[in-house]
Amino acid sequence: MEGIFRQVDRIKPLYDVTYKVMLFICKVFLIADILITCYSVVGRYVPFIPDPSWSEEVVLTLMSYMAVLSAALAIRRSAHIRMTAFDSYLPKWLIKFLDILNDIFVLGFGIVMLVVGWHYATSIGSKGCYVSMPSVSRFWMYFPIPVAGVAMIVFELEALYGHVKSIVIKEEK
Secondary structure (H helix, E strand, O other): OOHHHHHOOOOOHHHHHHHHHHHHHHHHHHHHHHHHHHHHHHHHHHHHHHHOHHHHHHHHHHHHHHHHHHHHHHHHHOOOOOOOOOOOOOHHHHHHHHHHHHHHHHHHHHHHHHHHHHHHHHHHHHOEOOOOOOOOOHHHHHOHHHHHHHHHHHHHHHHHHHHHHHHHHHHHO
C-alpha cells in the first residue's frame, strides 16, 4: 500500500507550484492595489497629477481576487478558521473523522465556486462592463470565484489525501 502513496506523492510538486503561483498572484495584486490607491489619493490632493476615474473599480476587483485566493491558500496551510476548543476532550479518531468531513464539505464548496462562479462570469459578467472603463468586461470581476474554486479543489484534494494517508499508513504499522 505504501507504494501507491509513493506514486501519488510524486504529484506534490504540482501542489507546491499551484500554491506558489496563487501566492505570487496575491502579492502582485496587493502591490498593484497599494500603488493604484496611492496614485489615486495623491491625484486628489496634488493639482498637476490627475485622479484616475478607474482606480476605485480596479482596486475593488483586485481586492476580490486577493480575498478569495488567500482563502484558498489558507486551506493549504490549514490556517482557515475552525473550532478546536473541544479537540482535547474528543477521541483522536473522531477528530480525524471530523477533519475529513470538513474537507469533504469544503471540497464541495470549491466545486460550487468553480461551477457557479464560471457560470456567473460567463453570463452576468460578460454582459456588463465597468462604468469607468467601458471597454473592460465585468467578466474580470466575477472570474476570481472560479479561479479560487480550482485552487480550493486542488488544496482540498491534497488535504484529503494527507488524512487518508495518515490513517492507512498508521494502520499498516
